[in-house]
Amino acid sequence: MNFDIQKTTSPKAKPQDESKLGFGRIFSDHMFIMEYEKGKGWYNARIQPYQNLSLDPASPVLHYGQEIFEGLKAYRADNDDILLFRAKENAKRLNRSAERMCMAQVDVDLNYEAIRAIVDCERDWVPHNPGTSLYLRPTLIADGNALGVHAAHKYIYYIICAPSGAYYANGLAPIRIYVEDKYVRAVAGGTGYAKTGGNYASSLKAAEEAEAKGYAQVLWMDGLERKYVEEVGAMNMMFVVGDTLITAALEGSILPGITRMSILQLARDMGIKVEERKVSIAELLDAADSGELKEAFGTGTAAVVSPVGELTYKDKTVVVNNNEIGTLTQKLYDTLTGIQTGKIEDKYGWVTRV
Secondary structure, three states, X not given: OOOEEOOOOOOOOOOOOHHHOOOOOOOOOEEEEXXXXXOOEEEEEEEEEOOOXXXXXXXXXXXXXXXXXXXXXXXXXXXXXXXXXXXXXXXXXXXXXXXXXXXXXXXXHHHHHHHHHHHHHOXXXXXXXXXXXXXXXXXXXXXXXXXOOOOOOEEEEEEEEEEEOOOOOOOOOOEEEEEOOOOOOOOOOOOOOOOEHHHHHOOHXXXXXXXXXXXXEEEEEOOOOOOEEEEXXXXXXXXXXXOEEEEOXXXXXXXXXXXXXXXXXXXXXXXXXXXXOOOEHHXXXXXXXXXXXXXXXXXXXXXXXXXXXXXXXXXXXXXXXXXXXOHHHHHHHHHHHHHHOOXXXXXXXXXXXX
């Protein structure tokens, strides 16, 4: 699939010190963009120089929050190949989010080719250092120039790219997590499974309060009974209890993570017993008391796998695995990142060479 490509006449200087890339602060030279209008469909698909968007002050995205996004990465292999990880799954999930938010959907194959095209255009922006990547942010927003609470008739879809530093510059250090018991983020039947900005906005208050107490993440409980643990702000959560890997089931209130899906597949193929079900905070605390809570970790695009060394719920704190990364956590991290970067054979067909 061919797109019109308008190359910049003023290319930016690429970062010289990849140890200082950080996340989401530097953006590449170009972006993919196209527009939608009801009755016309998607049109004017193109790659153009990275630039500001022009929105009417009455644009519905600013008033009614019709907005969704995705996150995925491109990696540079040792032989300089550029590798995309499960990009078609991101394209599929974007449409599930679009359906929930009553937005125009993007053809999966068109989206997949758009992702490949912008990565190919920006391949020189994919950093080289171990652990680094080119982060992609596909975004779909409502557009127009009229107020009124109804689905928009116009949309803008774009993809921007950000060279990003190693998430674990100094190794996989376990994090501290606060189990939230006052605020709720999502409920079944709501928008919890959609990757929409409102879910993240509603999590900021709790995250800010937890950070002030020294915690890195908030672990949300279900919004109905406030009894069952679900996910943290930017990751799905997994627990090793005895010989079983347990994670919350996908019941509409948590994001169906692509890293989550991949980790569960790897664990099953390693012979690990896996359970996707409701798991209460009481069960986890009891498991910690009995010594059966062996490991805990989050999964997501940014961190891939993030070990948890401490959980606090109300006035009780439990330390997981002596605040050290667990054996299974390390193995899953090494295996998945090995596949993503071409160091381990991809027998699943998850990786695309660009």
